[in-house]
Amino acid sequence: xxxxxxxxxxxxxxxxxxxxxxxxxxxxxxxxxxxxxxxxxxxxxxxxxxxxxxxxxxxxxxxxxxxxxxxxxxxxxxxxxxxxxxxxxxxxxxxxxxxxxxxxxxxxxxxxx
Amino acid sequence: xxxxxxxxxxxxxxxxxxxxxxxxxxxxxxxxxxxxxxxxxxxxxxxxxxxxxxxxxxxxxxxxxxxxxxxxxxxxxxxxxxxxxxxxxxxxxxxxxxxxxxxxxxxxxxxx
Numbered sequence: 001x002x003x004x005x006x007x008x009x010x011x012x013x014x015x016x017x018x019x020x021x022x023x024x025x026x027x028x029x030x031x032x033x034x035x036x037x038x039x040x041x042x043x044x045x046x047x048x049x050x051x052x053x054x055x056x057x058x059x060x061x062x063x064x065x066x067x068x069x070x071x072x073x074x075x076x077x078x079x080x081x082x083x084x085x086x087x088x089x090x091x092x093x094x095x096x097x098x099x100x101x102x103x104x105x106x107x108x109x110x111x112x113x
Numbered sequence: 114x115x116x117x118x119x120x121x122x123x124x125x126x127x128x129x130x131x132x133x134x135x136x137x138x139x140x141x142x143x144x145x146x147x148x149x150x151x152x153x154x155x156x157x158x159x160x161x162x163x164x165x166x167x168x169x170x171x172x173x174x175x176x177x178x179x180x181x182x183x184x185x186x187x188x189x190x191x192x193x194x195x196x197x198x199x200x201x202x203x204x205x206x207x208x209x210x211x212x213x214x215x216x217x218x219x220x221x222x223x224x225x
């Protein structure tokens with residue numbers, strides 16, 4: 001059974017550019033969440049989608065956005081990149097969220113220079 | 114506002130020891146609590162999920178308990194091995210929020 005797949009694994013971008021990260025959940029999982037991990041702030045919640053609807057959003061600027069497609073795959077986009085956006089971005093999938101726990105992918109390491 | 118704290122921040126033990134990692138949360142109305150391990154530069158591996166109606170979960174050498182009234186969860190690792198060396202994270206979810214609040218983690222090193 002394939003796990004949560006995140007692409008790409010590594011990215012280097014320049015300040016001011018935009019970036020799109022992709023997440024393919026475990027087959028049958030309809031909930032996809034995104035988290036940002038930095039040494040200073042730890043793991044912070046970005047947003048959660050279920051059946052193409054955003055159910056919750058974390059406290060991040062509007063430069064961070066996401067969406068979910070009908071096949072449950074999800075993308076997150078960061079526009080006008082800043083140095084502080086350098087982080088490990090983790091995606092998690094769940095059958096429906098809440099009672100089922102979450103399975104995380106290996107993450108995308110974004111470096112902004 | 115839910116806050117999750119993990120103590121200690123780092124722990125170094127000789128191989129074979131039994132150990133306890135602690136996780137405290139401020140809002141007792143949590144729904145689920147999940148323990149993860151993270152190896153350097155990697156994603157999170159789920160260890161144990163304690164659902165809202167449960168108080169304890171066990172998997173192999175791992176046992177996790179949840180006491181909502183006191184705002185605490187503990188992860189017990191029996192007979193520790195060098196392969197257990199990693200950062201351990203607990204995450205709490207409030208009902209209807211569909212998000213985890215993560216603790217800052219305990220970095221464990223098991224010496225051979």
